[in-house]
Amino acid sequence: MLKRFWPWFWFLVGAIYFLVPLYATFDFSLRAQRGQLSFTAYANVLNDVKFVESFWFSLQTALATIVISALVIVPTAYWVQLRLPRLRPVIEFFTLLPFVVPAVVLVFSLARTYSRTPLTDSREGLWVLLVGSYVILSFPYMYRAVDTGLRAINIHDLTEAAQSLGAGWFTILTRVIFPNVFVALLSGAFITFAIVMGEFTIAALLAQPAFGPYMNLLASSKVYEPSALAIISFALTWAAIAAIQWIGQGSQARVAGPR
Amino acid sequence: MAQLTQTKTDQLVVRRRAISWTWLGVAPFFLFVAAFLIWPTLSIIGQSFLDRERRLTLQNILELGRPFIVSSYMYSLQLSAVTAIGGGILGGLLAYAITIGGLPRPLRDAVLSFSGVASNFAGVPLAFAFIATLGQLGVVTQWLRAVGINLYPTFSLYSFWGLSIVYIYFQIPLMVLIMAPAFAGMRREWREAAESLGASTWHYWRYIGLPILFPSLLGTMVLLFGNAFGAHATAFQLTGGGSQGNVVTILIGAQISSDALANPGLGNALALGMIIIMGICIGLYTWLQRLSTRWLRS
Numbered sequence: 001m002l003k004r005f006w007p008w009f010w011f012l013v014g015a016i017y018f019l020v021p022l023y024a025t026f027d028f029s030l031r032a033q034r035g036q037l038s039f040t041a042y043a044n045v046l047n048d049v050k051f052v053e054s055f056w057f058s059l060q061t062a063l064a065t066i067v068i069s070a071l072v073i074v075p076t077a078y079w080v081q082l083r084l085p086r087l088r089p090v091i092e093f094f095t096l097l098p099f100v101v102p103a104v105v106l107v108f109s110l111a112r113t114y115s116r117t118p119l120t121d122s123r124e125g126l127w128v129l130l131v132g133s134y135v136i137l138s139f140p141y142m143y144r145a146v147d148t149g150l151r152a153i154n155i156h157d158l159t160e161a162a163q164s165l166g167a168g169w170f171t172i173l174t175r176v177i178f179p180n181v182f183v184a185l186l187s188g189a190f191i192t193f194a195i196v197m198g199e200f201t202i203a204a205l206l207a208q209p210a211f212g213p214y215m216n217l218l219a220s221s222k223v224y225e226p227s228a229l230a231i232i233s234f235a236l237t238w239a240a241i242a243a244i245q246w247i248g249q250g251s252q253a254r255v256a257g258p259r
Numbered sequence: 260m261a262q263l264t265q266t267k268t269d270q271l272v273v274r275r276r277a278i279s280w281t282w283l284g285v286a287p288f289f290l291f292v293a294a295f296l297i298w299p300t301l302s303i304i305g306q307s308f309l310d311r312e313r314r315l316t317l318q319n320i321l322e323l324g325r326p327f328i329v330s331s332y333m334y335s336l337q338l339s340a341v342t343a344i345g346g347g348i349l350g351g352l353l354a355y356a357i358t359i360g361g362l363p364r365p366l367r368d369a370v371l372s373f374s375g376v377a378s379n380f381a382g383v384p385l386a387f388a389f390i391a392t393l394g395q396l397g398v399v400t401q402w403l404r405a406v407g408i409n410l411y412p413t414f415s416l417y418s419f420w421g422l423s424i425v426y427i428y429f430q431i432p433l434m435v436l437i438m439a440p441a442f443a444g445m446r447r448e449w450r451e452a453a454e455s456l457g458a459s460t461w462h463y464w465r466y467i468g469l470p471i472l473f474p475s476l477l478g479t480m481v482l483l484f485g486n487a488f489g490a491h492a493t494a495f496q497l498t499g500g501g502s503q504g505n506v507v508t509i510l511i512g513a514q515i516s517s518d519a520l521a522n523p524g525l526g527n528a529l530a531l532g533m534i535i536i537m538g539i540c541i542g543l544y545t546w547l548q549r550l551s552t553r554w555l556r557s
Contacts, residue, residue: 007360
């Protein structure tokens with residue numbers, strides 16, 4: 001029992017740090033009507049059309065980001081480990097550049113560099129810039145996750161085995177590498193999803209109708225609704241991440257099944 | 260002889276194809292990074308050395324020495340260091356607890372998925388949550404007042420330590436998400452081997468566990484530092500985003516939207532200063548990463 005004391009202790013410290021603000025936010029969100037607890041603030045938020053629109057917008061943006069990021073990172077990480085191991089520090093350097101160039105700097109650079117082009121003059125163009133920036137932001141997490149995942153499997157043997165059975169590169173990537181790094185990929189995807197859904201800076205500076213700017217605007221006019229919004233966004237994001245996780249575990253079971 | 264020449268040519272063709280194909284494999288990645296990151300950033304860096312008439316100048320760089328800019332940088336650096344260390348230690352201990360600490364599996368899964376959600380909780384909603392918790396009317400503030408402890412005016416959520424507490428909330432989950440796999444990757448055999456040689460728990464951690472994990476721990480904390488240094492939305496929501504805000508990102512943000520310093524070149528120079536500091540961090544991180552892989556290989 002004593003051996004388990006410290007793990008439990010640190011778990012409890014973490015739990016308190018994480019849960020007290022959530023509880024407080026929930027408590028606060030129920031006080032919209034004086035002298036009684038009610039869900040008035042929630043009703044106000046959910047009846048707001050802009051809430052639904054902005055959340056849906058951010059959800060689509062997040063999924064697009066994850067798909068594009070995976071399509072770029074998985075073949076790259078695989079190819080580098082297989083054929084260009086000397087290039088690995090270079091790729092790592094580039095995937096870490098988003099830490100060197102914070103979101104504020106990135107969006108400013110993009111807006112200036114592509115000003116007076118279709119990328120900044122149209123709604124679709126701005127969305128391309130938005131997704132492009134988010135994919136860049138996702139690279140450190142995605143590359144780390146996929147690279148670790150690839151190192152855990154023997155890609156040289158798997159590639160040779162697939163090739164000896166007549167598989168081309170496309171088949172190897174889609175039927176061998178992607179399924180094998182899928183679970184690793186998901187951990188990167190969780191972080192990406194989390195970042196995009198709550199992102200404010202880039203979306204606001206590109207004037208995109210995303211969830212972050214919507215929440216920011218609401219706070220300037222309302223008192224209790226922001227707390228309700230924080231709880232709602234937390235709950236919905238939790239549900240989404242739980243769903244992705246559930247899919248991940250399902251596929252893991254499927255991979256292990258035929259053996 | 261003719262046949263031999265033919266074979267040689269074939270080999271050459273094959274080799275040339277192999278080379279171009281090999282490099283083509285990473286082309287999509289580099290094209291993407293060039294379009295959305297490298298080219299825009301380089302153009303901003305270049306412009307920080309240009310004046311309004313596009314002549315070369317160091318004036319923008321020299322103007323970074325203005326006292327309010329220096330104090331802004333110091334503020335951001337201190338905030339990042341405090342929250343990287345605080346969040347790194349708490350997050351590291353939590354990652355340890357849920358992996359080799361031997362807590363029940365459901366707890367581990369709960370903490371990991373919670374971390375995925377909580378790192379999203381950075382920015383605007385996180386600011387909302389802490390205003391409801393530790394703001395003047397916050398729930399915890401009221402609890403403490405009920406037992407005779409008045410947080411305000413000695414403490415403020417909008418002060419350095421207030422911001423630190425808020426930042427650590429998104430630092431911990433990031434640390435957990437990155438370090439949990441590292442802890443989980445520690446072999447049970449290492450521990451057993453050490454114990455069979457008579458090592459205590461302390462010995463094991465002091466001479467085996469921590470040295471193996473150290474580059475990875477420190478590297479991740481450097482990432483946390485960058486995470487805090489580049490953070491904008493949380494501080495923006497808490498401080499209102501005025502140009503008097505103390506965090507560098509807010510200063511840059513204000514410069515983007517309204518040219519608050521009345522000099523676009525100075526805004527570019529602010530960004531350049533940030534890029535340089537972050538570059539030093541990443542250099543440190545890369546070095547630690549190399550150290551870590553070298554140790555793991557041998």
